[in-house]
Structures are given as structure tokens and as C-alpha cells.
Amino acid sequence: MKAKSYLVLGLGYMALLVGCQSQTPQQGGQTDYPLLTLKPENRQLSVKYSAVIEGKQDVEVRPQVSGTITEVCVKEGARVSKGQVLFVIDQVPYLAALKQAEASVATAEANEATAKLTLEGKESLYKDKVISDFELRTARNNYQSAQASLMQAQAELVNARNNLSYTEIKSPVDGYAGMTSYRIGALVTSGMTEPLIRVSDNSQMYVYFSMTEKQVLSLTAQYGSLDSALLSFPPIQLELNDGSVYQHTGKIDVISGLIDKTAGTVSLRAVFDNQEKRLMSGGSANVIIPYERQQCLVIPQGGTYEIQNRIFAYKVVDGKAESTPIEVFEINDGKEYIVEDRLQAGDVIVSEGAGLLKDGAIVAASAVKPNTEEE
Known part of the structure; x- marks a missing residue:
């Protein structure tokens, strides 16, 4: 009897389950979507362009005379001023050359003065018809030769003074000194290809990037000329290599008038202030140019x-x-x-x-x- 009761009860539950399923609404009806x-x-909006960062001035400092370095006056990475001495080349041979040039000038001046006195005496004698015209002309030629010798000696003196001044290698700009491998005792020459040191003026940085020829032509058509397009650019931003956005905005100041035949692009340059020295020459970034649709x-x-x-x-x-x-x-x-x-x-x-x-x-x-x- 119990088995029959359980069977009847189980059939009742199944019937109830089937009945509930039959009453569930069919899927595929109206559904709420936003x-x-x-x-x-x-x-x-904005558009990004890959860019390269360079210092406003990256100057390669090279010697103009040959010799051994006797002093290294610059500290690598230090702030340097225009005209500051960075290296000193052995001055002894250039001091000797200067003394020799000064002596040559003194000798030439004496010879020129003697030739002048001789000419004045010949002219007086010629007036009195004591000497011939040939002797007078010879005296004049000797005086002109003495003058030329003096000018040559004076030029050599200037050259000697310049060479002596070149033994003090000075910074051509304000900026920061780079790294150098040259130390005291190193032999340097005026024809060397590797610079002694680089000095970078990083108070402002130049950021170079490129647009396609089609984009530049579109700007020209929109604004009438490259100059007008340049003036129309809004302040731009710089996304650094770590993904952060540089705190100062920049301004596009140059659009090249030449198209790179290989890449089909036109170069542009933007200027950014760099008072905090956060931007470094040689770095890479993305220029972000805003525009409105x-x-x-x-x-x-x-x-x-x-x-x-x-x-x-x-x-x-x-x-x-x-x-x-x-x-x-x-x-x-x-x-x-x-x-x-x-x-x-x-x-x-x-x-x-x-x-x-x-x-x-x-x-x-x-x-x-x-x-x-x-x-």
C-alpha cells in the first residue's frame, strides 16, 4: 500500500511541474533595451602624432687647435654659461708662437720705418737731380714691400692670438653639459670627428612630428595658406613615454614647405617650455592636437x-x-x-x-x- 501511495504522490508532483512549465511565458517577446x-x-576631439623631442640648441663642442688637454673645467651634467671655459689645451707652443709673431711685427715695423725714411731721402735727392728716376722707383718699391711685410706680420700676430685663445675651449651657448670621455692628457686635434662634449639649451624644447601630405593639403584648402593654417592651430599637449600628459601646452611654430618623397609626409615643429627640465633631448612622445567636429x-x-x-x-x-x-x-x-x-x-x-x-x-x-x- 505504501509503495502505491508513493507512486501516486510522485505522479502528482510531476503533473504539477508540467502544469507550471506550460504556464511560463514564451521567450522572444518584447524586451526593454535602452x-x-x-x-x-x-x-x-583630438588626434595623436608620434614625435621626437630635441633641445632648442644641441651644440657639439670641438677644438679649433691641436694639443693635449691640460685642464678639464666642466662637470658633466652641470649648468654652463655662454663663454664659460670647458677645457684648456696646452698653451706653451701657442704662447711661443704669439711671442714670435709679436717679434715679427716689431721687425716689420722697423723695416717699414727705415724704408719710409729712405724713400723720403730719395725723393729729396731726386728733386735736386742728384739721383736717377730708377733709384727713386726702387726706393718706392722697397717701401711698399716693407708695408706688405708689416701687414703680413700683423695678420700672423692676429692668427697667433686667435690660436692662443682657442686653447681655452668655451661653451658657445647657455645650457647643460653632456658627458665626455676626454680627460687631462688626451690629445685632441682640430680635425677630430667626435665632439669633446655637447651643450644643450633645454629651457625650451622642440618637438618634431609629421602629417601626411593629404592632411596638410586639407589644412591649406581650409585656411587658404600654410601661414594661415599655422596661426589657426590651438595650443597642443604632449603625451610622454610613460603615458602621462606634460603639464605645459605647446605651440606649433613651423610647418615645412617640403614633402618627404619617401614617406609622403610633411614635418612640423612645436615648442614647449621646459623650466622644470622634465623633457630630455632625444626622447619620444605623442603630440595631441585638439579639434572640433x-x-x-x-x-x-x-x-x-x-x-x-x-x-x-x-x-x-x-x-x-x-x-x-x-x-x-x-x-x-x-x-x-x-x-x-x-x-x-x-x-x-x-x-x-x-x-x-x-x-x-x-x-x-x-x-x-x-x-x-x-x-
Whole structure:
């Protein structure tokens, strides 16, 4: 009897379960999704370009005379001033050359003075018809030769003084000294290819980057000339290699008038202040140029899905989701797209969860909300 009772009770539970299942609503009915009515709006956007950072002045310091280094007056990495002595080359042979040049000038001056006195005496004698015209001409030639010898000696003196001054190798600019491998006793020459040291003026930094020929032509067409385009650029930012954004904005000050035939690009230069010395010559970064897109249609990326590198959105037509391929411009924030084609103002789209929908799914029209972003 107990076995029959259990059997009847089990059959009753099964019947109850089947009855409940039969009363569950069928899937595929109307589902609430957040919807968005598209309207034109203005957006402030930005574009990035890879860039190289260089000091305003990176000067290679080389010797102008040959000799051994007797003093190293600069500390690597130190701040240096224009005209500050960095190295001293052995001055002894150049001092001797200077003394020799001074002696040569003294001798030439004496010879020139003697030739002048001789000429004056010959001229007096010629007037009295004591000497011939030949002797007078000879005296004049000797005087001119003495003058030329004096000028040559004076030039050699200037050269000797310059060579002596070149033994003190000075900084040509204000800036910071780089590294050097030259020490006291090292032999240097005026023809050496490797600089003794580099001095960089990093108070301002030049940042070089490139645009495509098409982009520059577009700027020229928009503003009428490269000069007008240059004046129209807003202040720009610099994204450093660690991902941080440099605290000072910069200004584009040069657009090259030449196109790189190999890359098909045009070089541009921006200037950034570097009072904190955060930027270093030779570094890499990204230039961030802001610009505005007016009266564009913006949709969230959550309202799209991608198949084989094509992007689709669901447009709501008569309460149903209709899959629509769209052309988009990707905004750098990774959250939104600007629609370039296939959607227009007034269209209603599913703004989230597009990857979970199927074409033809019924969506709730009551969920429609206009785009309330400020223009």
C-alpha cells in the first residue's frame, strides 16, 4: 500500500511541474533595451602624432687647435654659461708662437720705418737731380714691400692670438653639459670627428612630428595658406613615454614647405617650455592636437557590434531591431563613435547590449530617450 501511495504522490508532483512549465511565458517577446534618438551635436576631439623631442640648441663642442688637454673645467651634467671655459689645451707652443709673431711685427715695423725714411731721402735727392728716376722707383718699391711685410706680420700676430685663445675651449651657448670621455692628457686635434662634449639649451624644447601630405593639403584648402593654417592651430599637449600628459601646452611654430618623397609626409615643429627640465633631448612622445567636429552624430560603442571588421548598429524600425552596417570615426576615448554614414538625425538605435540582440527582435518603444549631450 505504501509503495502505491508513493507512486501516486510522485505522479502528482510531476503533473504539477508540467502544469507550471506550460504556464511560463514564451521567450522572444518584447524586451526593454535602452534606446537613443540621434541628434547632431558638437564634439571636442583630438588626434595623436608620434614625435621626437630635441633641445632648442644641441651644440657639439670641438677644438679649433691641436694639443693635449691640460685642464678639464666642466662637470658633466652641470649648468654652463655662454663663454664659460670647458677645457684648456696646452698653451706653451701657442704662447711661443704669439711671442714670435709679436717679434715679427716689431721687425716689420722697423723695416717699414727705415724704408719710409729712405724713400723720403730719395725723393729729396731726386728733386735736386742728384739721383736717377730708377733709384727713386726702387726706393718706392722697397717701401711698399716693407708695408706688405708689416701687414703680413700683423695678420700672423692676429692668427697667433686667435690660436692662443682657442686653447681655452668655451661653451658657445647657455645650457647643460653632456658627458665626455676626454680627460687631462688626451690629445685632441682640430680635425677630430667626435665632439669633446655637447651643450644643450633645454629651457625650451622642440618637438618634431609629421602629417601626411593629404592632411596638410586639407589644412591649406581650409585656411587658404600654410601661414594661415599655422596661426589657426590651438595650443597642443604632449603625451610622454610613460603615458602621462606634460603639464605645459605647446605651440606649433613651423610647418615645412617640403614633402618627404619617401614617406609622403610633411614635418612640423612645436615648442614647449621646459623650466622644470622634465623633457630630455632625444626622447619620444605623442603630440595631441585638439579639434572640433560640428553637428555630428555620436553613438556609444556599447550600441554596436563588429563582424569581419565591419561595425553594425541596431536601428529601431516599427518597434523591431534592424541590423544596420555603419561607417564610423573612432573617438580616442574608446567609448563612442562618430557616425559617418548610414544613420541620420532622428533615427532611434539600441544604445547598449547590441551584442545580445538578434535582427528583428522586438524592443520597447517606451525606452526611447533623446541624446541630451550639450552641443
